[in-house]
Amino acid sequence: MKEINHLYHFTDRFCVISSILLDGFKPSYTSEKFGDRNILVPMVSFMNVQLRDVGQHEVVDYGSYGIGIRRDYATEIAINPVCYVYENSIIENTIKNLHDLSIVPQIIKLAKESILDKVNSDKKILEFIKLKPEPVSAVKNLLDSISKETSSELIDSLNELATEIYENAYYQLLLSKPYKVRNKNGDTRIAYNEREWRFGYKELGYVMETDINGKKNNDFLNWKSKCKPHFSEEKYGLKISIENISHIIVKENKEKEKVLELLYQNSGKSVIDNLINSKKLCVGKLEELKDNAE
Numbered sequence: 001m002k003e004i005n006h007l008y009h010f011t012d013r014f015c016v017i018s019s020i021l022l023d024g025f026k027p028s029y030t031s032e033k034f035g036d037r038n039i040l041v042p043m044v045s046f047m048n049v050q051l052r053d054v055g056q057h058e059v060v061d062y063g064s065y066g067i068g069i070r071r072d073y074a075t076e077i078a079i080n081p082v083c084y085v086y087e088n089s090i091i092e093n094t095i096k097n098l099h100d101l102s103i104v105p106q107i108i109k110l111a112k113e114s115i116l117d118k119v120n121s122d123k124k125i126l127e128f129i130k131l132k133p134e135p136v137s138a139v140k141n142l143l144d145s146i147s148k149e150t151s152s153e154l155i156d157s158l159n160e161l162a163t164e165i166y167e168n169a170y171y172q173l174l175l176s177k178p179y180k181v182r183n184k185n186g187d188t189r190i191a192y193n194e195r196e197w198r199f200g201y202k203e204l205g206y207v208m209e210t211d212i213n214g215k216k217n218n219d220f221l222n223w224k225s226k227c228k229p230h231f232s233e234e235k236y237g238l239k240i241s242i243e244n245i246s247h248i249i250v251k252e253n254k255e256k257e258k259v260l261e262l263l264y265q266n267s268g269k270s271v272i273d274n275l276i277n278s279k280k281l282c283v284g285k286l287e288e289l290k291d292n293a294e
């Protein structure tokens with residue numbers, strides 16, 4: 001069986017290719033929608049497709065520029081294939097319930113800081129804090145069982161347990177994607193065809209469109225309005241050595257010359273020429289690389 005042994009990251013700007021070669025891939029928040037919940041997920045994204053399926057009117061069309069890496073190497077640095085979920089599937093419902101679980105540490109912290117002394121058998125936590133949408137019954141029952149009579153040690157233990165469960169489940173959200181999505185024009189497409197892989201950033205957290213009270217989240221709106229990449233700090237860069245890059249895709253021949261000049265400066269002419277001559281590195285326009293693909 002023929003395998004697709006490379007992952008590709010595509011863009012519509014040549015300057016992004018130069019930046020990746022110099023400083024590595026930089027993460028951004030990407031919009032996802034699970035059921036009726038909109039969310040921003042931090043990542044660097046790749047596609048495990050054949051080059052023949054790239055381009056206008058093809059499976060993947062994110063621009064005329066790209067960087068390819070070897071799939072085996074991707075698994076060594078924790079780049080993972082995503083899990084595609086369809087509407088009302090078990091996994092999609094689990095992801096939606098993950099939001100309810102994330103509420104527990106937030107509410108317990110808020111309760112301890114400001115309202116716990118008012119909470120008793122007659123006045124429950126969720127009468128002081130109105131959540132939208134209403135949490136699942138297991139979360140509601142847990143929160144409503146806490147009062148000013150509950151020992152501080154037990155409250156801290158519950159908070160620690162809920163936080164750990166949430167953090168362990170967090171990568172499920174980072175690595176999940178709807179089977180069908182809508183593009184900016186409102187057209188439906190099958191995202192599953194892209195065979196997406198991701199490098200996720202747990203430390204950056206995800207951003208929900210609404211807060212725990214159901215109000216619009218200003219952070220969501222702010223990130224949506226910012227130009228990508230959203231994180232340019234060196235500590236977030238995903239740097240890949242030239243020996244592990246398999247393809248550099250450009251739009252024009254003059255851009256190929258610029259790429260080669262940059263590679264010569266960074267790694268030395270003999271190193272780059274050896275990689276190209278041994279076909280470990282391919283630099284060129286998409287159509288040329290399609291013709292030479294195995």
